[in-house]
Amino acid sequence: MDETVTTQPEPMIRLRGVSKTFDRTIHAVRDMDLDVAEGEVLVIVGPSGSGKSTVLRCINLLEIPTTGTVTVDGFELTDTATDLDHVRAEVGMVFQQFNLFPHLTIIQNIALAQRKVRGRSKSEATEMAMRQLTRVGIPEKADAYPRQLSGGQQQRVAIARSLAMEPRVMLFDEPTSALDPEMVKEVLDVMLELAGEGMTMVVVTHEMGFARAAADRLLFIDEGEVVEIGPPEEVFSNPSHERTRAFFDKILY
């Protein structure tokens, strides 16, 4: 089959002709093509309702595309023969609302999927959980329950929970939008460090500072379509589309 022309020969994430329609009338994503290379950090920005979260959720098929194909690490997720759970274990996801499991302690939160999906023993899973907790800076919270943690700490645990699965890709869906302002940085710091280690990341966010610091490419999306994509400095300083310009005028001081 004819390979589509891309900058990288084997993109980690490949979307082809992805559309998502809700209730047959609302077109959240329209015919989108997107490649994300291995080790690349892609930041997606756009006005609310532009479809940026939907695109992200299509990547691990939390949202099933109406049409189109999604390929991650060579596995086509939209192929019914693919073992979706297997691929999802390779794709970490961090949510706006953290979505920690409130009935489990922090260490149990991080160990659960390791044991059930990766088949690790309790001690292996605990060891890995402690390693990831240390990495996000809160090993002392191992035996606490999520409700006893601040929002920023909960989000860091959520990141640790995903990382413990040793994923190939990390998806972030507005990870700092539900946080009190003083907690945003501690989460972004962890993400920045992760980007520095070469993790393939797709991040939906309103944090333009993070986009500047970490993004290889910035994608501006509006009404379900890619309006503009390129290096963040270029898109920020010299947007080639009126819609992009109007958006940045509204959000940048």
Place this chain on the structure above:
Amino acid sequence: MARRGRVTDERPWWDTFPWWSLIILSVLGWMGWQILTNDNYELAWERILPGLGLTITSTIQAFAIALVIALIVGMGQMSRNVVFRNLSRTYVEFVRGIPILPLIFTVALILVPELTKVINGQLENWFDWELKLSFQMRATVTLAVIYGAYMAEIFRGGIQSIPPGQTEAGRSLGLNRRQTMSSVVFPQAMRAIIPPLGNDFIAILKDTSLLSVLGALEITQRARQFSASTFKFREGYFVLAFIYLILTLGLSLLLGMLERRMTRDRKGER
């Protein structure tokens, strides 16, 4: 003239005191005293009490069967399988729409005889054995069928009360549907499920009185027989009400304690 003073959020002790429990306790105490001291009440007590075992076993049997039905049907309503889902929905809507008494007659006098006629022909051929359901068992099964539908709704509601983000988090970590349900969603849903299930247990206990219409010798039937044969209606039904009250109030007390323990856990005060 309006009273002068300052508003305050302090309430006097007599405003917050649970007078209702005092009233119930004194009524129950008075009832117990009557039964202990009055020969007529004592006679009624002796005639009715032997039915208590049947009332309790029927309650537990009906609840246990209903629990199994509820789990299957509750999950069925959320199933991806179109046949299973629609059958579950149909069952719930049907059963919830028919009053218990006519349903008991329908099951006991029509459905069970017809069904056993069909399957017993085969059973007899193969195993030289046939299924016989006593009227008491038929009524118990009917109760289970009815409460199975009610409780299925409790299961469904409890599970649907868990935010979808929980399922998404589980699935995005690679857990499959079953693992996500059993490790993430269901344990959380239990908090929402257990209290109403307890209420239904009490409701089943009360509804076992309907077994009397099929002649099962539980406490209501015994009270009817006692009253009809001795014309001591007051004594018979007084004692009957007393037994039901002791059981139901005792159970709600237990349930309340259980609920308080569960809410304490939720606040993380362990």
